[in-house]
Amino acid sequence: MSNYRFQIEQHADMFKALGNPHRLAMFRRLVTCCTPGTVCDPNSTFRYTVSQLGHGLEIAPSTLSHHLKELNRAGLIEMRRNGKIVECWIEPAMLETLRSLFEITPNNQT
Amino acid sequence: MSNYRFQIEQHADMFKALGNPHRLAMFRRLVTCCTPGTVCDPNSTFRYTVSQLGHGLEIAPSTLSHHLKELNRAGLIEMRRNGKIVECWIEPAMLETLRSLFEITPNNQT
DNA sequence: TCTATAATTCGACATATTTCGAACTATAGA
């Protein structure tokens, strides 16, 4: 079953989070298997610290923190403290869910 | 080349448009090849009129119009007047662009 | 031409978002 209205609201919430240019830039940085000079593994994503994600965006640390919290709340990114820093990454399964919303399918909704 | 900042802002604008539950519901209705009782063609999308898209959403006509204008402005939907009604549909190429933003790739940005 | 239907524009208002600086917490290392 899984309530259609609820699903729509949940997905809208994800897109709203991606609807800010700063947040989208950080998200896109995370949708990455490797960076120049690292070993590439196409089945997992790269990990960045909070301040690495904010690099180049010219926003205050408090704003940066607010945006990442928002991405995390929407279920778009994972975060875990590791000593002094906080690591951020993306779960590939979440990407597949998002891609599926842009696949043309027969319409069987209400 | 194609300015990275500009691209991000353009894409963020699309996601912002999808970030409203009413707009996402209408967009999803359009990401459809057929409805029950119609002939299915997986390579093109179904066309709806403005009021068909608003059906079931319980919003004023002015709000409906505002939302569709927003989706159109962001480049997510096409609209054309056909007599008394306005037809709305989606271009499949646009869907492919959006899907690609959720594919894991090597990072070569700034 | 008159009318009904479909959709848009405009102005107003309530609510949400983005951003910042200041103050705070967490951790590692000297």
Added chain:
DNA sequence: TCTATAGTTCGAAATATGTCGAATTATAGA
């Protein structure tokens, strides 16, 4: 324990968004 680094929380201010009703435009058909 003290200090520096990394990140978060809080409150405030400016701006943007979602929504409506009333008025308007576009079209087809009687």
